[in-house]
Amino acid sequence: MAKNCNFIEKLRELGLRPTKQRVKMCEVLFNREKTFHFTINDLVKMISEEMNEKISLATVYNTVHAFEKKGYLKEISINSDKSYFDTNTSVHHHFYDEDTHELIDCDENDIDPVNIKKNITGKKINSVEVLVKVESDNQNQKKFN
Amino acid sequence: MAKNCNFIEKLRELGLRPTKQRVKMCEVLFNREKTFHFTINDLVKMISEEMNEKISLATVYNTVHAFEKKGYLKEISINSDKSYFDTNTSVHHHFYDEDTHELIDCDENDIDPVNIKKNITGKKINSVEVLVKVESDNQNQKKFN
DNA sequence: AATCTACATTATAATAATTCTAAACTGTTG
DNA sequence: CAACAGTTTAGAATTATTATAATGTAGATT
Ligand SMILES: [Mn+2]
Ligand SMILES: [Mn+2]
Ligand SMILES: [Zn+2]
Ligand SMILES: [Zn+2]
Numbered sequence: 460m461a462k463n464c465n466f467i468e469k470l471r472e473l474g475l476r477p478t479k480q481r482v483k484m485c486e487v488l489f490n491r492e493k494t495f496h497f498t499i500n501d502l503v504k505m506i507s508e509e510m511n512e513k514i515s516l517a518t519v520y521n522t523v524h525a526f527e528k529k530g531y532l533k534e535i536s537i538n539s540d541k542s543y544f545d546t547n548t549s550v551h552h553h554f555y556d557e558d559t560h561e562l563i564d565c566d567e568n569d570i571d572p573v574n575i576k577k578n579i580t581g582k583k584i585n586s587v588e589v590l591v592k593v594e595s596d597n598q599n600q601k602k603f604n
Numbered sequence: 605m606a607k608n609c610n611f612i613e614k615l616r617e618l619g620l621r622p623t624k625q626r627v628k629m630c631e632v633l634f635n636r637e638k639t640f641h642f643t644i645n646d647l648v649k650m651i652s653e654e655m656n657e658k659i660s661l662a663t664v665y666n667t668v669h670a671f672e673k674k675g676y677l678k679e680i681s682i683n684s685d686k687s688y689f690d691t692n693t694s695v696h697h698h699f700y701d702e703d704t705h706e707l708i709d710c711d712e713n714d715i716d717p718v719n720i721k722k723n724i725t726g727k728k729i730n731s732v733e734v735l736v737k738v739e740s741d742n743q744n745q746k747k748f749n
Numbered sequence: 750a751a752t753c754t755a756c757a758t759t760a761t762a763a764t765a766a767t768t769c770t771a772a773a774c775t776g777t778t779g
Numbered sequence: 780c781a782a783c784a785g786t787t788t789a790g791a792a793t794t795a796t797t798a799t800a801a802t803g804t805a806g807a808t809t
Binding site: 536537538554556557563565566568569570571573574575576577579581582583584585586587588589590591592593594595596 | 719
Binding site: 540 | 765766767768769774775776
């Protein structure tokens with residue numbers, strides 16, 4: 460979204476008023492080197508750790524969805540119970556660790572291009588994404604009982 | 605699950621008591637030729653159409669999860685808001701129509717095998733599934749304003 | 750067969766996730 | 780410096796899901 464901390468200007472460009480809630484959320488979400496995955500609850504925790512005033516949960520939802528609509532966040536559905544968001548908005552694949560519930564991005568060359576042979580008339584393809592579910596490999600680990 | 609309607613015996617085999625709620629849900633879910641996708645709400649509607657007594661929503665959840673645990677239903681996450689279930693329990697790929705919110709199964713030969721090059725040490729792959737999001741192709745359709 | 754008991758099942762009540770909307774705020778115009 | 784028209788916030792309401800108390804059932808025991 461931006462290299463340094465000029466989120467006020469960036470928000471204005473997007474047509475979003477640079478309120479203190481939004482600027483803080485920009486800092487928490489976009490003022491970092493690497494992209495990452497989070498749930499709304501993760502985000503609320505991150506905000507409250509960095510700020511003493513709390514942002515209402517509804518505002519966190521509103522702002523996340525505003526950023527999503529502008530294309531700076533992406534929603535990822537893995538489980539029905541938790542909704543994940545991703546600051547990496549490109550079309551990309553994921554590993555999901557069913558033990559730790561951790562979501563890991565795939566690199567461009569981790570998975571070969573997926574070849575779709577079927578096409579549905581009148582429909583165009585928006586995205587093709589692979590989800591690889593993994594869990595710890597206990598095949599060697601013998602259990603006593 | 606079964607060709608004809610002997611769900612009572614089948615439920616017993618699974619260690620589930622053949623209550624009238626469960627037998628009815630078996631009929632609605634498994635007494636058909638083709639597999640299909642549904643939400644909990646879809647299912648509640650289907651049940652109430654076929655039955656005059658209603659089954660409590662919590663029981664529908666309980667039973668769906670019981671069938672899922674026994675391997676006769678599979679949960680599919682597309683959106684955070686709706687949870688889809690699938691009577692096709694095999695590992696398979698999906699097209700998701702973002703206009704109609706319809707979920708369509710991929711055939712074995714609709715998508716070439718996905719080649720995963722990355723492997724995470726200590727973790728084994730449980731499933732590899734592709735989600736293809738499509739929407740109506742309006743590239744020709746000119747809008748007046 | 751009637752009673753007891755342990756466990757399974759149901760469905761109401763409680764909780765958690767998400768959205769709605771009324772109130773507060775801000776920027777613009779006269 | 781009002782008045783007004785959005786915009787934004789956040790408490791209230793809704794919806795999805797789960798926890799648990801009440802109910803039902805299949806043996807075991809008499
Ligand atoms: Mn969303
Ligand atoms: Mn489930
Ligand atoms: Zn990602
Ligand atoms: Zn399917």
